[in-house]
Amino acid sequence: MTAPHNLSRRSVLAGMGAASMIALHPFAARAQGNQAHLRLIETTDLHVNLLPYDYYADKPNDTMGLSRTASLIEAVRKEAGNTLLLDNGDLLQGSPMGDWVAYERGMKEGDLHPIIKGMNLLGYEASTLGNHEFNYGLSFLDKVLSGANFPFVCANLVRGTVLASNPREDKLYLKPYVILDKRIVDGAGAEHPIKVGVIGFVPPQIMQWDAKNLSGNVVVRDIVQAAEAWVPQMKEEGADIVVALSHSGIDVEKTENMENAAFFVAGVPGVDAVFTGHQHLIFPGRKDFQGLEGVDPQKGTLQGKPAVMAGFWGSHMGLIDLLLERDGGKWRVASATSEARPIYERKDKANVATVDDDRRVAAAIQPEHEATLAYVRRPVGKTSAPLYSYFALVADDPSVQIVNQAQTWYIKDLLKETEWKDLPVLSAAAPFKSGGRGGPDYYTDVPAGDIAIKNVADLYLYPNTVRALEITGAQVKEWLEMSAGIFKSVEPGKADQPLINLDFPAYNFDVIDGVTYKIDLSQPPKYDPKGVVLNASSNRIRDLSFGGKPIDPQAKFVVASNNYRAGGGGNFPEINESKVIFEAPDTNRDVIVRFIVEEGTINPTADANWSFIGLPDTSVVFDTGPKAKAFLDAVKGVKIETAGEGENGFSRYRILL
Incomplete structure (x- = not known):
């Protein structure tokens, strides 16, 4: 498998050469010696849709597939060397391929789930859990996660049946966060260390949706409460910037244990960028989330923080561009933009692909694809x-x-x-x-x-x-x-x-x-x-x-x-x-x-x-x-x-x- 994609001067210079004809993002064009351009890339709600194929209809579909999203990811990496690829959950269920793995092939020790195979190949840096990760039980989930070359984080999923009085004392099912020690290249070409903290959250409603798999085994804490507890610790441990992987949508009416809490996660001090999802919508964009106070669906901000929701089934790649500045030896966000970039466009009442398959992903998943075709036809x-x-x-x-x-x-x-x-x-x-x-x-x-x-x-x-x-x-x-x-x-x-x-x-x-x-x-x-x-x-x-x-x-x-x-x-x-x-x-x-x-x-x-x-x-x-x-x-x-x-x-x- 390919090792995770690193932030290195060599990759920056190679990328600049390959992309010499590509218009630079404004942050890359104007970054000074004390500034750097960092691109955060999101996938979310993939639901085991690795290829542009609708197994229910048993025919190709140009609106879906990680193999298509992967082409966008690689193009962005060529445009700017400083990139981090992250996933926001709902990976394991939602297409017949996921059911085939769970119900037919199974997961023995050492098996690689096809979604993990594709993610390892693309060099993801971290992921969180979505609500559908629990549909096949905790034992199945554990076997899948063991094959990942990258960490899964979740700050509000707690082992046992009782929440601690202090969230930091919860016996969490996974690590609440990870701090990635990376190297970043500034506008003058000099390389510097940077610590990127990544924290994840899952909707508390999984206790209702998957009660048969979860009751007596885990409990879930309120998303915002968990964020308010763990983000300060991330800062104490030296995180320059904090990225929240919130498998949770956007709602501006705050309630306890709310399902769609990304707006309020953005308001937690210390959070610099929010990856959101779960609702299968687009943010920023023209249609969704209009007229909500504190939400800017044109700029792509929640309470002023950059955020993105990249559709579903690989239909979009989420992209948050950060212009970082060094401030006393630490990096901080000076400016940001966000974008949900689609893999297709609508022309003459038809969906038309705007990118081709990433051949590496398509070839790697071919055996599972053939097996799934046989499964849906049986x-x-x-x-x-x-x-x-x-x-x-x-x-x-x-x-x-x-x-x-x-x-x-x-x-x-x-x-x-x-x-x-x-x-x-x-x-x-x-x-x-x-x-x-x-x-x-x-x-x-x-x-x-x-x-x-x-x-x-x-x-x-x-x-x-x-x-x-x-x-x-x-x-x-x-x-x-x-x-x-x-x-x-x-x-x-x-x-x-x-x-x-x-x-x-x-x-x-x-x-x-x-x-x-x-x-x-x-x-x-x-x-x-x-x-x-x-x-x-x-x-x-x-x-x-x-x-x-x-x-x-x-x-x-x-x-x-x-x-x-x-x-x-x-x-x-x-x-x-x-x-x-x-x-x-x-x-x-x-x-x-x-x-x-x-x-x-x-x-x-x-x-x-x-x-x-x-x-x-x-x-x-x-x-x-x-x-x-x-x-x-x-x-x-x-x-x-x-x-x-x-x-x-x-x-x-x-x-x-």
């Missing part, structure tokens, strides 16, 4: 009935049914020891592959029998994460009223009226399982596709019931959904972050895979918990894929018949209301 369970979405917009559907079953199973288990354990759990899911602009073949279609991991991409296209919301019965009804906006108004007694409003996105047509209801198409939609009230008095949702009785508008329910919907996506009435009670660390795809493995054989047969109100002498028409005919007899709760050819290769069907 069955992990069975389905007792076909999974298809040809009628997902007009009837209760098996492809949506199985997503709701998996989400309900997952959330019930995670909430069973919480204050919400006695509330009924519902689940909301929408069809993703339902024709439309995708064409007449753009549908989920998985036959009964063996089901492989890659089939999950047919069930759930997007890398959403699971969320749970607490809402009332009245809000359940309004959620469904918004969903019912996908249907056009129908005039009773008239034949073959168009049913689907094509301006309404199918991914906003949520079906809620756990309740039963009917949709009255003779009523106009209450909301438009953007959530604006069109007809305040309209009531399309009829006979809404829970447990066989009319739903109580005041009753409280937990609804399992995803981060898009829970964050306000789709503009559903009153459905937003304020209703979220639980932010799961797992993607909806992962939950479906786990559910299939747990069940062995899944039963996705739709239970017809929703249907249309009958309207005499009335029919509507809709278009779907030509392969739908094979499943026509299996549709429950609605009378459907063929009605000829549709446009652009689609087939037309009629519903007799």
